[in-house]
Amino acid sequence: MAIIAESLPTQSAAARNEVQQQIDAQRARTIRAAYTTRFAAAELQRNPQDFEIVRRANMVPRSGDVVIANVAELGKHTRLQSPVSRRQLMFVGQEIMVAYGHRYAPDQFLAHVPDNLGPCQLVAGGGVASEVIEQHASIDKATQLEPVGLLMRQGKVVNLLDFAPLSIENESPRAAQIDAPRPPVIAVLGTSMNSGKSTTLGCLVNGLVNSGMQVAAGKATGTGAGNDPNLFTDAGAFSVCDFTDFGFPTTYRLDYETVRDLLVAMIREQSATGAGTVVIEIADGLFQGETSRLLRDPIFTAQVDRVLFSAQDALGAQAGERILLDAGLDVAAVSGVLTASPLAAMEAQAQLATPVIGTFDLCQAEVAAALLPTR
Known part of the structure; x- marks a missing residue:
């Protein structure tokens, strides 16, 4: 007699992969939060019972969505910048809180937000999870992450925009009340990543402060990290913000109108500080x-x-000067990495109409004040 085996119900792979976990106070304390997620992390610490970690087969992350992930394998980034930008050492198996985001870094990674919650990579120490598309040949492969799930609150995926203190759509009450002309605005640009822009800006801030001026500083584009805002604060800026204060983990692949509005909003907010x-x-x-x-x-x-x-060499300085002048911009000076070499600085000055100024010479009050625009 044939025996017909009764098939037992089996759980699908998709169902086994689903997660819905409440977060208690102890777990909230042990999750290592990143700089990019600092505002969401503060709310999680205050009210962990309002949050849960959810993973479903059909979930597609967006830039800025907050993800809880396990560190699967250490690579390029062995430390994660904390909400106060302390470089906290990571260990395999730890849970971390980071944000999905795209990255454009010629010296490191080109990375895009993946279309699922599968394994991904930590592409920036400030706390950006993404999928590496390309990387520089000289660096280690990216640290590998295994997402546990997206952070959710009241049935909605938490995005950095939800807790950001500033917004490009709704300016702060202080900025809304501005009725005086804005102060002079100086932008610092460079030939490339690591051309010395942040140090140049910090030294300029320091020189202007040394001249008796109150200076506000900001970083309008880039990849979220606390290094540069902290540098600007250390240099003497009394008000500092960056694009993460507006809810963006990075600005790469944002639609252009958002990038433009972000710049305008940042200038307006910093102008409102006095x-x-x-x-x-x-x-x-x-x-x-x-x-x-x-x-x-x-x-x-x-x-x-x-x-x-800021330029890395004389040729880059010459090309950059031409591009900026062709754009109709008033170029005050060339500085940056090239000024670490007296020979490179001399080469550049021989080809430029713009003065070349040593980065740390910008800390001198008279040098910095001379770069202020005249109206």
């Missing part, structure tokens, strides 16, 4: 997509009075 001068960093190089479009936009020339340019 600063005598506002200094803004534009990340990466002149050929990077968002930067290139900004330079051609009349709004940029209307919002920025002068430009300080």
Whole structure:
């Protein structure tokens, strides 16, 4: 007699992969939060019972969505910047809180937000999860992450925009009340990543502060990390913000109108502080997509009075000067990495109409004050 085996119900792979976990106070304390997620992390610490971790087969993350992930394998980034930008050492198996985001870094990774919650990579120490498309040949492969699930609150995926203190759509009450002309605005741009932009900006801030001026500083584009805002604060800026304060983990692949509105909103917010001068960093190089479009936009020339340019070598300085002048910008000086070499600085000065100024010479009050725009 044939025996017919009764098939037992089996759980599908998709169902086994689904997660819905409440977060108690103890778990909230042990999750290592990143700099990019600092505002969401603060709310999680205050009210962990309002949050849960959810993973479903049909979930597609967006840039800025907050994800809880396990560290699967250490690679390029062995440390994660904390909400106060302390470089906390990571261990395999730890749960971390980061944000999905795209990354454009010629010296490191080109990475895009994946279309699922599968394994991904930590592509920035400030706390950006993404899928590596390309990487520089000289660096280690990216640290590997295994997402547990997206952070949710009241049935909605938590995005950095939800807890950001500033917004490009709704300006702060302080900015809304501005009725005086804005202060002078200086933008710092460069030939590329690691051309010395942030150090140049910091030294300029320090020199202006040494001249007796109140300075507000910001970083309008780039990848979220606390290093540069902390540098600006250490240099003496009394008000500092960056694009993460507006709810963006990175600005790469944002639609151009958002990037433009972000720059305008940042200048307006920093102008409302009562600063005598506002200094803004534009990340990466002149050929990077968002930067290139900004330079051609009349709004940029209307919002920025002068430009300080950082270059790595004389040839880059010459090309950058030409691009900026062709865009109708007032180039105050060339500085950056090339000024670490007296020979490179001399080569550049021989080819430029713009003065070449040593990065740390910008800390001198008279040097910095001489770069202020005249109106």
